Amino acid sequence: MKASQTIISTLRDAPNDAVIASHQLMMRAGLIRKLGNGLYSYMPIGLRAFRKVENIIRQELDNVGMLEMKPTVIQPGEIWKESGRWDKMGAEMLKPQNRGGQDMVVSPTAEEAFTALVRDSLTSYKQLPFTLYQINTKYRDEIRPRYGVMRGREFTMMDAYSFDRDQASLDESYEKAAVAYRAAFKRMGLSTISVKADTGAMGGSGSEEFMVESEVGDDTLILCPGCKYAANVEKASCKPDVALGADGKPQVATDKAVEEIPTPDVKTIEQLTEFLKTTPQAFIKTLIYRVENAGVDLGKEKKFVAVCIRGDLDVNEAKLCALLKASEVELAEEADVIRITDAPVGFAGPVKMTKASVICDNSVMTMHDAVTGGLKKDIHFIHVEPGRDFTPLMTADVRTVQPGDICPECGGTFYSKKGNELGHIFKLGDKYTKSMNVTYLDENGKLSTPIMGCYGIGVDRTLASIIEGHHDDNGICWPMSVAPYQIAVVPVKYDGVMKETADKLYDELTKLGLEVLLDDRNERPGVKFKDMDLLGIPLRIVVGEKNLPNVEMKLRTASDAELVPATDAAERAAAIVQKALAELNA
Numbered sequence: 001m002k003a004s005q006t007i008i009s010t011l012r013d014a015p016n017d018a019v020i021a022s023h024q025l026m027m028r029a030g031l032i033r034k035l036g037n038g039l040y041s042y043m044p045i046g047l048r049a050f051r052k053v054e055n056i057i058r059q060e061l062d063n064v065g066m067l068e069m070k071p072t073v074i075q076p077g078e079i080w081k082e083s084g085r086w087d088k089m090g091a092e093m094l095k096p097q098n099r100g101g102q103d104m105v106v107s108p109t110a111e112e113a114f115t116a117l118v119r120d121s122l123t124s125y126k127q128l129p130f131t132l133y134q135i136n137t138k139y140r141d142e143i144r145p146r147y148g149v150m151r152g153r154e155f156t157m158m159d160a161y162s163f164d165r166d167q168a169s170l171d172e173s174y175e176k177a178a179v180a181y182r183a184a185f186k187r188m189g190l191s192t193i194s195v196k197a198d199t200g201a202m203g204g205s206g207s208e209e210f211m212v213e214s215e216v217g218d219d220t221l222i223l224c225p226g227c228k229y230a231a232n233v234e235k236a237s238c239k240p241d242v243a244l245g246a247d248g249k250p251q252v253a254t255d256k257a258v259e260e261i262p263t264p265d266v267k268t269i270e271q272l273t274e275f276l277k278t279t280p281q282a283f284i285k286t287l288i289y290r291v292e293n294a295g296v297d298l299g300k301e302k303k304f305v306a307v308c309i310r311g312d313l314d315v316n317e318a319k320l321c322a323l324l325k326a327s328e329v330e331l332a333e334e335a336d337v338i339r340i341t342d343a344p345v346g347f348a349g350p351v352k353m354t355k356a357s358v359i360c361d362n363s364v365m366t367m368h369d370a371v372t373g374g375l376k377k378d379i380h381f382i383h384v385e386p387g388r389d390f391t392p393l394m395t396a397d398v399r400t401v402q403p404g405d406i407c408p409e410c411g412g413t414f415y416s417k418k419g420n421e422l423g424h425i426f427k428l429g430d431k432y433t434k435s436m437n438v439t440y441l442d443e444n445g446k447l448s449t450p451i452m453g454c455y456g457i458g459v460d461r462t463l464a465s466i467i468e469g470h471h472d473d474n475g476i477c478w479p480m481s482v483a484p485y486q487i488a489v490v491p492v493k494y495d496g497v498m499k500e501t502a503d504k505l506y507d508e509l510t511k512l513g514l515e516v517l518l519d520d521r522n523e524r525p526g527v528k529f530k531d532m533d534l535l536g537i538p539l540r541i542v543v544g545e546k547n548l549p550n551v552e553m554k555l556r557t558a559s560d561a562e563l564v565p566a567t568d569a570a571e572r573a574a575a576i577v578q579k580a581l582a583e584l585n586a
């Protein structure tokens with residue numbers, strides 16, 4: 001490609017809303033342009049890198065035997081009502097109506113579509129197992145789209161769906177997806193950490209997320225230095241510990257009855273522990289949560305629960321949400337807290353709580369002689385014994401694990417890192433095949449239900465993450481496998497003998513099957529060099545009059561250039577490109 005025939009529109013400065021390197025560089029290099037909030041378009045050079053990422057993913061999925069297909073992006077609302085997710089998905093799902101007033105969905109994911117399509121094609125066990133995938137447009141009405149294509153509203157996802165007869169077969173399909181993911185990420189120069197993950201509104205169990213470490217990551221990873229334990233904080237558990245008294249020894253049971261004590265002007269846990277001369281570990285913190293679409297019976301108040309946890313710990317809303325099989329949990333509004341606790345905010349507690357069911361974190365159950373809110377203004381209860389003085393509806397692990405907590409598998413001390421989720425694999429089971437009534441005849445002629453797994457990779461986010469991991473002060477440094485062009489041929493001036501040499505080189509390289517950008521623009525050499533660096537083309541060949549018959553070859557990531565006879569340059573360049581690709585593919 002000649003630079004004069006494509007669009008190179010680099011910017012000196014990134015727009016103000018671009019705060020992370022990949023977003024800034026994609027804008028500055030002119031790879032993407034913004035059409036609206038969370039709506040980014042790929043320009044011709046950007047699209048080339050995008051297609052490479054897409055194709056590497058495609059090749060690796062094909063290698064493990066997955067089958068690509070192309071369903072529509074617009075889906076009938078019907079199938080979402082069948083699966084029960086029409087209401088569960090919440091405001092992220094864009095639901096237009098067609099001219100006939102029928103509900104439609106702009107695909108935010110496609111479990112329903114694939115399930116419905118398989119329902120129409122699957123008859124016999126002989127067809128199973130198989131995994132279908134698409135690489136296609138998704139729309140999610142994200143509240144806060146940010147970081148450019150890292151979290152857009154419209155984006156491209158590879159999503160795959162496996163159909164199996166039994167758990168053993170599903171385990172194999174799942175493992176195949178994991179193998180394909182690892183191979184694809186490696187080829188793109190990304191090193192991923194796979195972590196245990198929360199399955200969110202998707203439902204099901206057995207899931208891993210493929211994360212890249214990133215300072216600007218949206219996810220927090222909990223990692224153990226001693227063993228392989230790695231989990232998203234939304235799912236991480238730690239070794240339970242016993243509640244300690246102010247003397248540092250395990251708390252001891254009391255046979256004293258619960259007693260009300262006045263606690264005037266005490267608002268925070270700090271003030272309370274100061275007032276009572278104790279530690280936060282003696283306090284049962286109680287938070288009133290509003291629960292949307294709970295999948296378990298909450299009794300009493302259908303939409304609210306009182307969640308109790310030891311005073312020094314925090315409730316993890318993702319874990320709570322999963323426990324209650326809810327679409328969303330959120331701290332209750334002040335008015336609801338007042339109504340449920342009969343007191344101002346700050347005096348909630350599980351004892352004598354009649355209006356909402358109590359959910360206890362495991363930490364509460366080792367507490368003794370504890371302090372809780374008294375359900376009255378300026379009143380607390382002391383001598384509270386969990387189990388004796390209140391009975392939770394459920395006791396479970398809903399605590400936020402933190403660095404310093406202890407690994408449940410090996411006793412190591414956790415540390416944490418920020419990461420971005422590139423991909424996700426999970427075992428769904430029969431959630432969709434059952435609700436949408438997919439069946440096949442097994443070898444005994446009996447009607448059976450297949451089980452599913454689903455798998456997703458964000459193509460745009462993967463592209464942006466490659467840039468996050470491969471750039472310097474001058475611009476992008478593409479790994480060879482995903483570079484929009486592999487080689488830039490830059491004549492200092494596109495004229496005379498330099499033009500002749502550059503044209504010849506361009507022809508030779510193109511004939512060797514290499515992807516070349518010839519900078520034939522009538523610009524100062526400094527401008528051209530800057531642009532090629534910003535664009536991140538891995539290998540640059542400069543044709544300057546003073547060096548002829550030699551040309552200058554330089555890798556984007558190297559500090560020095562090398563002089564090579566122009567007649568050898570094409571072959572040398574081909575070898576460099578092949579070597580770089582081979583290293584990534586190894």
Ligand code: ATP
Nearest residue numbers: 149150151152155157421422423424456457458461
């Ligand atoms: P997140 O927690 O980041 O919102 P998610 O759990 O909603 O991700 P999945 O439903 O598992 O994501 O989607 C699969 C993949 O699609 C993600 O791993 C991510 O790479 C990509 N993805 C999800 N949402 C977006 C988005 N708004 N913009 C770009 N990519 C996205």
Ligand code: MG
Nearest residue numbers: 092140142200
């Ligand atoms: Mg999301």
